[in-house]
Amino acid sequence: MDNPVGPALQLRIPEPARGHRPADPVPYISAAGEMRKPDLDEKVERIALMRKQLVRVLDDEGHAVGPWAPALDADQLRQGLRDMMTVRSFDARLLRAHRQGKISFYMQCLGEEAIACAQRRALRADDMHFPTYRQQGLLIAGGHPIVTMMNQVLSNEHDPLKGRQLPVMYSSKEHGFFSISGNLATQYVQAVGWAMASALRGDTRIASAWIGEGASAESDFHAALVFASTYQAPVILNIVNNQWAISTPEDFARGASATFADRGYGFSIPALRVDGNDYLAVYAASQWAAERARSNLGPTLLEWVTLRVGAHSTSDDPSVYRPDDEADRFPLGDPIERLRRHLTVIGAWDDERQAALQTEVDALIADAFAEADSHGSVKSGHTSSPATMFDDVYATLPRHLVEQRDRMEG
Ligand SMILES: Cc1ncc(C[n+]2csc(CCOP(=O)(O)OP(=O)(O)O)c2C)c(N)n1
Incomplete structure (x- = not known):
């Protein structure tokens, strides 16, 4: 017999990935150049679709198309390529240092290099970033000394943080890089608070908040959006959606049918979903958000769609929860290869120059590591008192x- 008061109530419980299930395919992929570029002060309702679609500039052949294509000259594009290749080489060297038993822990950003590198170049040097552990590109593209970063990871006597932080949890006031916290999402409220203080002081510097899609489920994220929207704080709200929060696929944190950019809409914060593996799209969207903040038009939320190609950290074994070929099947490709193809298409690059740059970057990283390693590490007893x-x-x-x-x- 039917229950006259209706069926028993049920919750939707997300199911964990079973047996090497890949993250869901990226929804709502748009073609390069398809999305229009709104005015900086356009009403949030008129930008609503942009939280669902994907801002993309580079097409499959490497051409930069559409209204979002930024005005970057060949030198700036080559600099972007060099930044990303330096980050990748840095990560590879430190991953090897972990395997050699020289460091206790490491986190790489393999596949996500464009996001931090391009945003760092799109903002001003004195703006303030509140990063997570996967934005080493902010420091490297900002010209932070690489040996000093390696000293931090080795926790040796030259580590400016004197061994107090986990490896990779950098901090640099001079480079606008707020101390990384292992407690996820705390930096989001701090970024909004810093932006509000900057405006209260009549300063011109803006803040940039960083978070992973998994950590955006934390209440700090939502509290930050309340303050950012209420006070129209001059802040960029980045969500790096790299498909995985350790072994948890991105749909756990996002819910069944939404995007992460949708979360901005609920707060009347203009939100864009952007191809995070497209250096030009990242640069252009960051520039747009920064100009809005600098013009007192308030916060902008940017969801960067990308893929964490490597393990979560050196303590993680992704082979138990994700397929080996996920990166090959990811529809947005590799950020370094895509910018390289673009440079080649515009006649500003070739294989010979690529090989020479790779050699140069690897030598720079090898020399830096040799220097840092010569100062010893916490493991060899060479650490701060x-x-x-x-x-x-x-x-x-x-x-x-x-x-x-x-x-x-x-
Ligand atoms: C408040 C808090 N909860 C949980 C953790 C444990 N933890 C560390 S990293 C991580 C996954 C974060 O995933 P995401 O935010 O998507 O960033 P990603 O690592 O993918 O860059 C978790 C759950 C933590 N450090 N802090």
């Missing part, structure tokens, strides 16, 4: 901590 834990915390060290430090040194 534990007494330095009292440095850089208080303007004036309280008496009881002075005593504790003296006891340690004595």
Whole structure:
């Protein structure tokens, strides 16, 4: 007999990926050049479709097409290629250092290089980024010394953070790179707060918040959007959708039918979904969002669609939850190969120059690692004295901590 008060209520429980199931295919793929470019102050309702579709500039042949194609000259494009190749080589060297037992932990950004590299070049040097552990490209494209980054990963005596942070959790005030936190999503509220403070002071610098699609399920993400939209804070809200949050496919955090960019719409924040493996699209969308922030038009949410090609970290084994050929089947390709093809198509590049650049970049990274490695590591006992834990915390060290430090040194 039918229940007269209706069926028993049920929740939709997302199912974990079973047996090497790939992440869902990227929904709503648009052709390169298909999406129009709105005015900076266009009403959010009129941009609504852009949170579903994909802003793309580079087509399959390597041509830059449509209204989003940014005005970058050949030198700037070659610089972008060099930045991304440097990041990839840096990651490969440090992954090898982990396998050699020289470092305890590492996280690479293989396949995602365009996003941080292009946004760093699209913003000003004194803007402030609040990154996750996968934006080493911000530092490298920003000209941060590579040896210093390696010293941090080795936690040796030259590590500017004095061994207090997990490897890859960099921090550099001079390079506009806020200290990375292992507690996901905390940096989103901090970025919005920093942007609000910048506006309150009448400053001209903007903030850029970074988060992975998995961590966007955290309440800090939503709290940040409330403040960003209420106060129209000058901030770029990046969500890097690399399809996986460790072993969890992206549809867990996003829900059954939405996009991550949809989340901006609920707060009346203009939101774009962008091909994150297209250096030109990343540059153009970042520039658009930055100009909106600088013109007091408020926050912009950018969902970058990409693929985490490597493992989550050196503590992860993706072969138990994802297929080996996922990167080959990913429809947005590889960011370095795509920019290289574009440079070739416009007559600014060839195989010989590519090979020479690869050799140059690899030598730069090898030399930097040799130098950092010559300073030893925490593993070889060459690390900052534990007494330095009292440095850089208080303007004036309280008496009881002075005593504790003296006891340690004595
Ligand atoms: C608040 C919090 N919850 C959980 C974790 C454990 N954790 C570390 S990384 C990670 C996955 C994050 O995935 P995503 O945000 O998609 O970023 P990605 O690693 O893919 O770049 C999780 C669950 C954490 N560090 N902090």
